[in-house]
Amino acid sequence: MFKIALKALSNSKMRTFLTMLGIIIGVASVITMLAIGQGSKQSIQAQIAEMGSNMIMIHPGADMFGGVRQSASSMETLKLTDYENICKEAKYLAAVSPSVSSSGQYIAGGNNYPSSISGVSIDYLTIRQFSVGSGEMFTEQDIKVSAKVCVIGKTIVTNLFPNGQDPVGQIIRFNSIPFRVVGVLKSKGYNSMGQDQDDVVLAPYTTVMKRIQAQTYLQGIFASTITEDMTQDAIKDLTDILRADHKLKTNDNDDFNIRSQEELSSMMNSTTGLMTTLLACIAGISLIVGGIGIMNIMYVSVTERTREIGLRMSVGARGVDILSQFLIEAILISITGGLIGVVLGVGASFIVKFFAHWPISIQLWTVALSFIVCTLTGIFFGWYPAKKAANLDPIEAIRYE
Amino acid sequence: MKPIIELQDIRRNFIVGEETVHALRGVSFTINEGEFVTIMGMSGSGKSTLLNLLGCLDTPTKGEYLLDGISVRTMTKPQRAVLRNRKIGFVFQSYNLLPKTTAIENVELPLMYNASVSASERRRRAIEALDAVGLGDRLNHKSNQMSGGQMQRVAIARALVNNPAVILADEATGNLDTRTSFDILVLFQKLHAAGRTIIFVTHNPEIACYSSRTITLRDGKIRDDKVNDNIQDAKVKLATIPLPDDN
Numbered sequence: 270m271f272k273i274a275l276k277a278l279s280n281s282k283m284r285t286f287l288t289m290l291g292i293i294i295g296v297a298s299v300i301t302m303l304a305i306g307q308g309s310k311q312s313i314q315a316q317i318a319e320m321g322s323n324m325i326m327i328h329p330g331a332d333m334f335g336g337v338r339q340s341a342s343s344m345e346t347l348k349l350t351d352y353e354n355i356c357k358e359a360k361y362l363a364a365v366s367p368s369v370s371s372s373g374q375y376i377a378g379g380n381n382y383p384s385s386i387s388g389v390s391i392d393y394l395t396i397r398q399f400s401v402g403s404g405e406m407f408t409e410q411d412i413k414v415s416a417k418v419c420v421i422g423k424t425i426v427t428n429l430f431p432n433g434q435d436p437v438g439q440i441i442r443f444n445s446i447p448f449r450v451v452g453v454l455k456s457k458g459y460n461s462m463g464q465d466q467d468d469v470v471l472a473p474y475t476t477v478m479k480r481i482q483a484q485t486y487l488q489g490i491f492a493s494t495i496t497e498d499m500t501q502d503a504i505k506d507l508t509d510i511l512r513a514d515h516k517l518k519t520n521d522n523d524d525f526n527i528r529s530q531e532e533l534s535s536m537m538n539s540t541t542g543l544m545t546t547l548l549a550c551i552a553g554i555s556l557i558v559g560g561i562g563i564m565n566i567m568y569v570s571v572t573e574r575t576r577e578i579g580l581r582m583s584v585g586a587r588g589v590d591i592l593s594q595f596l597i598e599a600i601l602i603s604i605t606g607g608l609i610g611v612v613l614g615v616g617a618s619f620i621v622k623f624f625a626h627w628p629i630s631i632q633l634w635t636v637a638l639s640f641i642v643c644t645l646t647g648i649f650f651g652w653y654p655a656k657k658a659a660n661l662d663p664i665e666a667i668r669y670e
Numbered sequence: 671m672k673p674i675i676e677l678q679d680i681r682r683n684f685i686v687g688e689e690t691v692h693a694l695r696g697v698s699f700t701i702n703e704g705e706f707v708t709i710m711g712m713s714g715s716g717k718s719t720l721l722n723l724l725g726c727l728d729t730p731t732k733g734e735y736l737l738d739g740i741s742v743r744t745m746t747k748p749q750r751a752v753l754r755n756r757k758i759g760f761v762f763q764s765y766n767l768l769p770k771t772t773a774i775e776n777v778e779l780p781l782m783y784n785a786s787v788s789a790s791e792r793r794r795r796a797i798e799a800l801d802a803v804g805l806g807d808r809l810n811h812k813s814n815q816m817s818g819g820q821m822q823r824v825a826i827a828r829a830l831v832n833n834p835a836v837i838l839a840d841e842a843t844g845n846l847d848t849r850t851s852f853d854i855l856v857l858f859q860k861l862h863a864a865g866r867t868i869i870f871v872t873h874n875p876e877i878a879c880y881s882s883r884t885i886t887l888r889d890g891k892i893r894d895d896k897v898n899d900n901i902q903d904a905k906v907k908l909a910t911i912p913l914p915d916d917n
Contacts, residue, residue, distance in 0.1 A: 273782060280770045580766040583727060584780040584828070585755020587748040664727050667766065 274597040288566040289606035291559030292643050296610025299552035299639040304618035306545030308629035317534045323497050327490040330526040345486040346524040358510050361494050361503035364392035367474045368489040371481050373444040382428035386443050386470045388477025396493040404437035404452030412473040420452040422467035500531045560646035567599050567654035578658050579666025592659035599651020607643040671702040674835050674867050680733035682719050693719040695890040706862040708878045709871045711887035721871045725838050726750045738835040755783050759829025763841035765821040767813040773824045774809045780832045799827040819850035839870045849911045855880050855904040880904050
């Protein structure tokens with residue numbers, strides 16, 4: 270049966286190829302479009318993960334002085350005690366760090382560079398997924414004694430130590446306060462917002478609060494949950510802790526803001542998801558058009574080969590034999606077209622990657638899916654013409670002109 | 671003698687719009703193994719309907735038809751397809767070979783629908799059948815590279831390959847020139863001599879004198895059924911026809 274179908278197809282190679290072309294283009298475009306869609310989704314997810322996908326940010330907020338809303342940095346509603354209470358009471362959290370920062374000019378030897386200093390705890394490394402490349406992170410002891418030590422990012426290193434000398438152990442001055450560099454962070458590059466994540470100096474929060482700012486309130490608290498799906502629970506838990514701390518009544522507004530990276534990530538995901546769906550829809554339509562092409566050709570082929578069908582029936586082919594012959598023809602066209610389409614689609618994806626430098630990601634399920642869909646297309650669109658052929662009356666078919 | 675075909679008061683009606691057309695109005699005859707029967711009749715006499723019934727392509731409205739002892743009347747379509755595959759060899763007026771297909775592949779076709787025949791046996795039997803029709807040297811010629819006579823020989827080989835109980839020829843010489851027609855008739859006589867049962871449907875009265883029995887139909891009934899005591903040899907006639915000049 271398979272051989273009969275193969276023979277019939279090879280008898281009209283050009284037509285078979287043209288019919289296949291619809292499926293080839295359909296499958297190739299589905300694969301390419303999904304590869305592009307998945308690729309951009311993955312690269313965005315990777316960037317978000319780099320920023321710390323479990324991250325929760327608490328900022329002071331909604332504080333009113335006589336009806337005037339204050340900017341977050343000038344608000345004093347988050348205190349060190351809040352941080353300490355969170356450390357003690359909060360569930361779901363893997364790491365917590367206060368955050369205070371100040372900007373100014375760094376000087377080291379003959380070089381200077383404007384940046385800021387972030388006062389954090391050791392947990393901050395975990396939260397932001399930083400890691401120390403050379404040297405070490407400052408210690409709990411440093412925090413306790415408000416030691417003037419810091420860990421610096423690559424951008425700071427290149428600006429302050431352009432001659433390639435080892436910054437670990439060197440003294441840099443921030444607004445004339447000397448800090449000893451104890452470690453250098455591994456480079457993280459730019460994030461998806463275009464911020465340089467290496468333009469960073471980390472110091473114990475106690476040092477920044479006491480020696481630089483001389484203040485007791487925090488600009489923010491960073492935390493990260495144990496797993497990503499705990500974020501919502503963690504936000505609720507933190508809200509309860511802070512409201513209790515701040516002695517807010519039930520109908521008072523929160524005097525702080527809690528944001529999670531998850532919100533950002535789900536927003537990004539829905540955007541790229543929408544894009545992928547759109548691309549897949551367009552590609553899917555071309556697959557359907559390819560399927561209609563198969564149906565069209567098979568239909569013409571049945572009419573054209575009416576006498577052949579009549580002959581086959583008169584020498585003993587049953588309806589089911591004829592049905593399966595035409596169905597196998599349709600499926601062969603769609604499977605072969607599908608295979609060529611997969612190869613072309615994968616090729617096209619790499620061309621896109623090579624020339625346009627777009628991130629692509631070819632996943633096995635997209636290949637499997639488009640292959641299955643095109644086989645089903647073959648069966649679906651091949652069925653009607655095949656059924657028509659099988660139902661022909663051999664008496665009329667054999668005399669058909 | 672073993673009866674191959676037994677028709678008992680066969681009637682076949684067609685309903686065309688509101689009217690009922692009686693194509694066959696009670697036809698009975700028996701054909702025994704080894705007979706070469708011509709069925710004659712003008713158009714509208716019911717001979718095409720009879721051929722379709724004999725070939726198990728159609729079933730009678732009334733009456734019993736036994737093919738090689740098997741009752742056909744109550745069979746389903748797929749059952750009749752299998753029966754055709756095992757018991758009947760068709761030869762058509764317009765050859766009906768598969769296009770762009772070699773002689774041997776065309777002859778193999780009926781055996782493709784018989785799962786009990788292996789590929790190697792299929793090939794062997796196809797070669798045998800082509801040898802029998804004198805085309806043993808043209809096994810791999812394609813159907814579009816052959817003359818009408820050669821194509822009809824391939825068609826006859828195809829009808830022989832399943833070793834059928836009966837060969838049904840429908841105007842098998844209708845599309846051929848006189849000389850080639852006799853060529854084919856010689857072949858049919860050769861098959862008859864080898865013991866084959868042949869039914870040859872035609873409107874050409876000349877062919878009747880080369881067969882062993884003639885049944886004439888008119889208006890759906892048998893008008894005449896006579897055994898031919900004086901079978902002529904088609905080879906003799908063939909020798910009298912001059913070869914075409916350009917051959």
